[in-house]
Amino acid sequence: MRRVVVALGGNAILQPGQRGTFSEQFDNVKKASNEIIKLIDKGFKVVVTHGNGPQVGNILLQNEIAKKIVPPMPLFVCGAQSQGLIGIMLQQALREKLIENKIELSVATILTQVEVRDDDPAFKNPLKPIGPFYSEEEAREMIKQGVVMKEDAGRGWRRVVPSPDPIDIVEKHALKQLLSNNTLVIACGGGGIPVVKDPKGNYKGVEAVIDKDLAAEKLAESIDAELLIILTDVPKVAINYGKENQTDLGKVTAEEMRRYQREGHFKDGSMGPKVEAALRFVEYKKGTAVITALDKCEEALKGENGTVITS
Numbered sequence: 001m002r003r004v005v006v007a008l009g010g011n012a013i014l015q016p017g018q019r020g021t022f023s024e025q026f027d028n029v030k031k032a033s034n035e036i037i038k039l040i041d042k043g044f045k046v047v048v049t050h051g052n053g054p055q056v057g058n059i060l061l062q063n064e065i066a067k068k069i070v071p072p073m074p075l076f077v078c079g080a081q082s083q084g085l086i087g088i089m090l091q092q093a094l095r096e097k098l099i100e101n102k103i104e105l106s107v108a109t110i111l112t113q114v115e116v117r118d119d120d121p122a123f124k125n126p127l128k129p130i131g132p133f134y135s136e137e138e139a140r141e142m143i144k145q146g147v148v149m150k151e152d153a154g155r156g157w158r159r160v161v162p163s164p165d166p167i168d169i170v171e172k173h174a175l176k177q178l179l180s181n182n183t184l185v186i187a188c189g190g191g192g193i194p195v196v197k198d199p200k201g202n203y204k205g206v207e208a209v210i211d212k213d214l215a216a217e218k219l220a221e222s223i224d225a226e227l228l229i230i231l232t233d234v235p236k237v238a239i240n241y242g243k244e245n246q247t248d249l250g251k252v253t254a255e256e257m258r259r260y261q262r263e264g265h266f267k268d269g270s271m272g273p274k275v276e277a278a279l280r281f282v283e284y285k286k287g288t289a290v291i292t293a294l295d296k297c298e299e300a301l302k303g304e305n306g307t308v309i310t311s
């Protein structure tokens, strides 16, 4: 059976302008689950992963606001909490759709650790935006209080944290076993819980949030997937994005895409990591990578939409 990793963008769970109530997020997750079920119906063996930028930032904020009463937890624990938060919504929504469609599969979320290097340069250069958006004025005030803030791809200011490169999926053997045992697996949520390995082989959590698209690529490599689908809120990747001469990309080779990347068409913190993840998967694994909008996934698989990158 063809293995596929589906990466759900933050927008698929918490849309801009929403406060992020449980029912808002659960409704969004239900819509995303519909699309995932269509893939299963087509005969794919699916592993789902998802972003956590808004959620992990909100959990961190809750910890900080309540710190006089409740001891705050480290950021990697907030990441683990976000895997549980989104995992339970996905488990329930997917199960509902599986029952509706009379598909017999178990659903399980794996609390997944992802190894990073402790000397990754990202620890000295925080770039990963998390949590809510702030105005420039609010951001300047927070910077004075020691919070690292950056402007996020023209959408407002956000807190930023280190985002080291994922090098290995710690629970990969467990998730392969579940996959072979009729289970729809949700793994590496929020890029995985970032850990470093000590000389004895023990893992220790680190203060970071891994990019979920880059982790999705590692996940796809680990389970021998032949397809990586990155679902976001635009149907296609574009060159000259937002300019008069914007051109959407349909079928492209990895070579062409690397050239556009070198020319600076894909922004850090938004389309940049998606394109890099897609390219790594196509170049190292010789698989196919698709970047498209959640509701265009079916069309993209028929070759009628989306950006499809092949070697």
Ligand SMILES: Nc1ncnc2c1ncn2[C@@H]1O[C@H](COP(=O)(O)OP(=O)(O)O)[C@@H](O)[C@H]1O
Pocket (backbone or CB within 6 Å): 008, 009, 010, 011, 012, 051, 231, 232, 233, 234, 236, 237, 238, 239, 240, 241, 265, 266, 267, 269, 270, 271, 272
């Ligand atoms: N070259 C590009 N082509 C298409 N979209 C782009 C490009 N550069 C930046 N974007 C922006 O990237 C956004 C998707 O990235 P992001 O919001 O981080 O996704 P998600 O939260 O779904 O993972 C799109 O909404 C679009 O505004």
Ligand SMILES: NC(=O)OP(=O)(O)O
Pocket (backbone or CB within 6 Å): 009, 010, 050, 051, 052, 053, 054, 129, 190, 191, 209, 210, 211, 212, 213
């Ligand atoms: N961890 C992560 O990349 O989350 P988002 O996709 O929500 O930013």
